[in-house]
Amino acid sequence: MLSFDRLSGDSGCIELDFLEREATPEPAMKLGIRLHLAGLSLSDTVSVLERLGVDRHRTTVHRWIQKADLQPTGGVDPNHVAVDETVIQLNSEQYWLYAAVDPDTNRMLHVRLYSTRNSAVSSMFLSELREKHQVDDAVFLVDGAPWLHAACHRHGLRCQHVAHGNRNAVERFFREVKRRTNQFSNTFSHAEPSTAENWLQAFAFAWNQLT
CATH class of the missing domain: 3.30.420.10 (Ribonuclease H-like superfamily/Ribonuclease H)
Structure with missing residues (x-):
């Protein structure tokens, strides 16, 4: 199971090229993406963001993940x-x-x-x-x-x-x-x-x- 205690790591690798079309602060968007992918449901992710003063719908968080277009990076040379x-x-x-x-x-x-x-x-x-x-x-x-x-x-x-x-x-x-x-x-x-x-x-x- 993915661990929440490691969510404090660097999130700079999450590129939000669509940011100019979003009203949500970038740190909140990155946190929402990381929380959901690490194991929180969309509803629970929205609840965390609400406690931080960011009121967004579940479909909004889902849209952030889709638009971020995240995938494993390349260039690995495994044995x-x-x-x-x-x-x-x-x-x-x-x-x-x-x-x-x-x-x-x-x-x-x-x-x-x-x-x-x-x-x-x-x-x-x-x-x-x-x-x-x-x-x-x-x-x-x-x-x-x-x-x-x-x-x-x-x-x-x-x-x-x-x-x-x-x-x-x-x-x-x-x-x-x-x-x-x-x-x-x-x-x-x-x-x-x-x-x-x-x-x-x-x-x-x-x-x-x-x-």
Whole structure:
């Protein structure tokens, strides 16, 4: 579970390029974003802001997170990369959350949401991961999913079948995502896929800040 006692860290990495269109003071916006991504519900986040004299609606805080366009930063050169996918319920449809994590640091490297899972989608995910990070020399830790093995082979990446061990890093991230989405009855309701993916990427960003 993400810890609130580390929210006092630097929030300067949250860029608010849309700030000129907002009446809320920048420190309050950054605090609202960090509180929600660290575990507070939107309602509880609004309550904290109200105690600080900032009266905003839940949808406003949600909009800040969407517009901030947060996601894990690039340029990492890991020795290992754990890759996996899990089901995310979006309204009445099932989507697949792909995630890559550096198990040596527990930091998320890349997160994407897809409507299906297969070797083509897995290859697309790895292609984006390679553009974002220096992973060509890393050992990819995957489970027995043939689509992940095929995608690694297509990109000429070394992969190792690991059931537990270092792959637990990505499983911990998935457990926390599902703990949070349980607050929405384990589904993103009334949300477009791009909106859900934006939130998941922002959550991965917060995970790295608090890891």
